[in-house]
Amino acid sequence: MRLRLWADGSADIVDEVLMAPSVKRPAVALDRRKFLLTCGLLALSRRTASAASFDTPFGPVDLPSDPRRIVALDTAGAIALNYGVKPVGMTAPDANALTPAARMLAEHVPLVGQSTFDGQLRYERILVLQPDVIVGMVRGGTDYSALHDRLARIAPTVLLRADGAGTLLDVTFRLAVAMGLGMPAQAERARYEQRCMEIRARWGDVLTTTTFAAISSQDRQIVVYTPNSWAGRVLQDLGARFADFTQNADRNGVFLSYEEMGVLRDVGALLYPLVKGRPAPEMADLMQVAGFRDLPSVRVGNMVGITDMWPETHLTALRLLDEIEPFLKTIGESKR
Numbered sequence: 001m002r003l004r005l006w007a008d009g010s011a012d013i014v015d016e017v018l019m020a021p022s023v024k025r026p027a028v029a030l031d032r033r034k035f036l037l038t039c040g041l042l043a044l045s046r047r048t049a050s051a052a053s054f055d056t057p058f059g060p061v062d063l064p065s066d067p068r069r070i071v072a073l074d075t076a077g078a079i080a081l082n083y084g085v086k087p088v089g090m091t092a093p094d095a096n097a098l099t100p101a102a103r104m105l106a107e108h109v110p111l112v113g114q115s116t117f118d119g120q121l122r123y124e125r126i127l128v129l130q131p132d133v134i135v136g137m138v139r140g141g142t143d144y145s146a147l148h149d150r151l152a153r154i155a156p157t158v159l160l161r162a163d164g165a166g167t168l169l170d171v172t173f174r175l176a177v178a179m180g181l182g183m184p185a186q187a188e189r190a191r192y193e194q195r196c197m198e199i200r201a202r203w204g205d206v207l208t209t210t211t212f213a214a215i216s217s218q219d220r221q222i223v224v225y226t227p228n229s230w231a232g233r234v235l236q237d238l239g240a241r242f243a244d245f246t247q248n249a250d251r252n253g254v255f256l257s258y259e260e261m262g263v264l265r266d267v268g269a270l271l272y273p274l275v276k277g278r279p280a281p282e283m284a285d286l287m288q289v290a291g292f293r294d295l296p297s298v299r300v301g302n303m304v305g306i307t308d309m310w311p312e313t314h315l316t317a318l319r320l321l322d323e324i325e326p327f328l329k330t331i332g333e334s335k336r
Contacts, residue, residue, distance in 0.1 A: 009112050054178055057161045058148045058240040064132045064156065067180050069284045071126050071155070073116050073136025075168070075174045075312050082315055083107050089129045091115050091136075096308075097316060115146065116159070123150060131155040135178045137162055139170060164253045166228035166236070167283040185314070195235045195321050204239065210268040210302075210331060212240045214309060216253075217286040222261060223253040230310040231271060234320050243267055261291045269331060270297050271324070276306035302331060 077090035081102035113121035140163035176185035214231035
């Protein structure tokens with residue numbers, strides 16, 4: 001059984017699978033009573049077979065044994081698409097996180113909002129898609145209980161919390177498991193771990209004797225990323241040495257004014273973001289500052305542009321490893 005929603009809030013049970021574009025009368029936001037009634041009808045029509053309970057910050061969730069209709073929120077959308085699974089709905093994906101094949105697959109997936117982070121979800125759109133499961137990620141430090149409860153009335157909902165960008169590789173792995181993609185996710189994680197081990201074995205002396213810093217710029221300030229950041233997590237998995245002032249920072253990055261640039265003089269290797277093969281626009285001003293050009297690592301050319309500076313999955317983390325290994329080789333050869 002499937003559910004058809006009409007603009008007046010009524011709902012009809014029908015046999016065929018309906019996608020949002022096939023609804024002939026325009027849907028509008030449902031009031032609370034009709035929304036809850038429709039959620040109840042949908043719950044009655046959903047199959048009851050479930051897999052093992054899945055732990056989330058909002059309590060355990062009994063997931064369908066074979067989810068076919070997935071609504072993927074935020075990073076979950078990129079995960080599903082990169083593994084060749086087309087969600088029935090998703091929030092706006094980050095194109096940089098998608099493989100070329102995933103970008104093509106994403107073209108005809110209905111959007112249910114921009115992000116969970118800004119509260120711009122369209123619940124009635126999610127409801128009309130009749131998902132088996134809703135999977136997504138929320139940020140730490142904010143109470144998302146109301147968001148979770150409303151989504152959970154529509155379908156079993158897994159919202160995982162990311163407490164710092166350094167936890168994203170672990171969180172996105174669990175999101176893949178929640179969508180029934182545990183096997184390919186495990187294989188990709190194993191490739192990442194194997195690659196880190198190989199790089200440590202080959203370039204361990206460079207990683208432990210050179211101080212590394214991943215940086216960008218914002219509002220005429222330098223952002224030095226901490227171990228609890230995107231690139232910082234990967235450097236940490238490689239056993240890289242970090243600047244002392246970033247070690248105990250509880251945020252993703254430490255902000256330095258241009259006048260404080262001198263603390264980077266002891267950094268032996270810099271990573272910075274690339275966009276389309278060129279330094280990211282936010283780096284342009286910084287690279288023209290005399291104090292930056294005079295840093296020892298800049299003078300000797302120990303800096304490298306990275307396309308995937310902000311990896312959220314093991315796939316993008318592997319791409320970062322591809323970019324950093326030639327850099328390690330260059331540093332190693334310069335020391336011989």
